[in-house]
Amino acid sequence: MNRSHRVLVVEDQEAVRRGLEELLSEDGHRVATASDVESAVARALEFAPHLVLLDLNLPDKNGLELIRELRERGMDPTIIVLTAHASIDSAVDAVQRGVFDYLEKPVLPERLRAAVARGLERAELRGEVDRLRREMMRGGRFEEMIGSSPRMLELYRLVDQVAPTNAAVLILGESGTGKEVLARAVHRISPRASRPFVAVNCAAFPESLLESELFGHEKGAFTGATAARVGCFEQADTGTLFLDEIGEMPLEMQTKLLRVLEEKKVRRVGGSREVPIDVRILAASNRDLDALRAEGRFREDLFFRLNVFQLETPPLRERMTDLAALAEHFLRGFLEENPSRRTTGFSAEALAFLKAHSWPGNVRELRNVVQRAAVLCSEGEIRPEHLPRFGEAGRPATAPADDRDAVSIPVGSSLSRAERELILRTLRACEGNKPQAAKILGISLKTLYTRLHEYEAGSGGSSERDGPDRGGIR
Incomplete structure (x- = not known):
């Protein structure tokens, strides 16, 4: 293991701080120190530590607040907590915030050295994962997103920048362009990756049910509420909440959502108790939110709260150089689920046929077309006759290659x-x-x-x- 790692010690007791600094320096690590959260943030920005040894009881704030402040600045070092006041509640809170280890003072030097070694090994592995992810980005693959077109490479770069922070992200794009796939990618490479990812489609519920879906309800809150229910905000606590089709949310619900985002507390329908929440918000829409704002159908203050960082998923017609890779990806997925099929790929004619289509349904439409073609072509290459006409003049009608692949319907x-x-x-x-x-x-x-x-x-x-x-x- 690399012996020149950077370790930040955050401890308010000077004697303990100096002792930790000496012990870690003896082991070959570069060490910086701080006595409170404010100075720790400043030192971390200068020092970029791989690991932080953190006391919980600091003079200005709870030590765990440092984790949030570092993540808001795009930093996610490995954290080891040291405390003389260990409790089950503080240990649970620490684990939920992604703390690597939790040690009670006084701690034996051997145990501390072992914990630091494990923590730095984890930091090295995470660094290697980041390096491999960047290599995949250059090769046209980023998490579950496929494509090496200029639009997609720029999107990968932006996601790589915003994901490690706690900033709200607004994802815009046409239907079928992969907005939820993008949201899940942001979550998976964020510090919240091990915590819940909860997705809710705001257009799928009437207003009365959407409030209960998001905020939960107490038993007896309305007819049919036979038991209390935890809402999506509470389910996503310490993780990520993805609000899809946010442009379809009624104005009254927008007001309630804004209050929750500002106060970081949620009150269940029919309840009186406010529950603190720690949730990162990702929102998406295929609507023109600027037009909705101008029409008074979307609150400006909510828009600005959600639009801290904006990402756009490009339509397929603007990234046609990615079509072949996408089609092959969807075909491989279908064949993995249906191993008896012997489809080998796409003929050059079939790919040319696909590239001539305008794809109004975007990537989702392509996936469905590929799966249907794989049903019709049980072996060999997919050819133009296995593909649909797309409703355009001059396109050849679908004609299966042989009777085994055909669905014969007599006139x-x-x-x-x-x-x-x-x-x-x-x-x-x-x-x-x-x-x-x-x-x-x-x-x-x-x-x-x-x-x-x-x-x-x-x-x-x-x-x-x-x-x-x-x-x-x-």
Whole structure:
């Protein structure tokens, strides 16, 4: 292990501070010291420590406040707490804030040296992870995001800068461009990575239910509230809360959300007790929030609270050089879930066909097109005949390569029969994986179950045609 690590000792007792400095210096470490949180922040900005030895009881603030202040400045050193007043509550609080180790004073030199060695080893590993992530960025891969176009490389750079801080981030972009994928990437490389990531779609709930979803409710707060429920803010405590489709939030709810963000406390519906929360907010919208502000449909003060740092996910039509890599990525994912398929990739003609499309549904549309093509092409390369027309003039219609891949619907068939054939063949191609089949078909899992139940009832459970399909249903 590198012996010239930088260690910051934050301790208000001068004798203890000097003793720690001497012990660590003897082991070959570079040591800086501070006696309170304010001076520790200043020293950390100058010194950039790999590890901080931190006393909890400091004259100006609780020692754990230093962790928050460092993270707000984009620093995330390994933290070891030293305290003469150990308690279960303080230990739990320390662990929730990401403290690496928690030692009670007086501590034996051997134990301290062992803890510091482990902490610095962890710091080295984290540094190596950061280095590998930067290499992947240059290669067009960042967490779950794919692409090496200039727009994506710039996005990776911005994410790498903002993720280590505690700043609120507003993610803007068209539907299907991967805003939640981006939000999860920000969380995964932040100091909160080991804590909860909670996502809520603000457009999925009526206003009365959205308040309960976000803030929770007490038993009896409204009709049907038979038990108390923890809301998303409390679920995400010490972690990250992702508010998707924030532009759809009603004005009254915007006011309540703003209060929670300002006070860092939440009150459940029907309750009187305010619960302190420590949550990083990421918000996203496919709407023009500036236009909504001008129309009086989105609060300016909430906008500024959320828009500390802004990221934009580019539409697929503006990063077409990434299309082939994205298509291959989605195909690999499908084949991993369906190992019996023998699809090998895309022909040059198929890729050219895909690149000619404007992709109004962006990356989400591409993923669905690739999965459907993989259903139709059970082996070999995906070719243009496995791809849809996209509703554009002059495009060739989908024509499967052979009868094994085809869904044959005779002219004059009823819509219900056509639907039945498509559902059962898709389910067979997915080897009975109903969630995967529902995703490819573009229907809910509940709808798929309903249709399968209807087919079972209609056939009396003994249809020869349905036999192979039911055999794959699990």
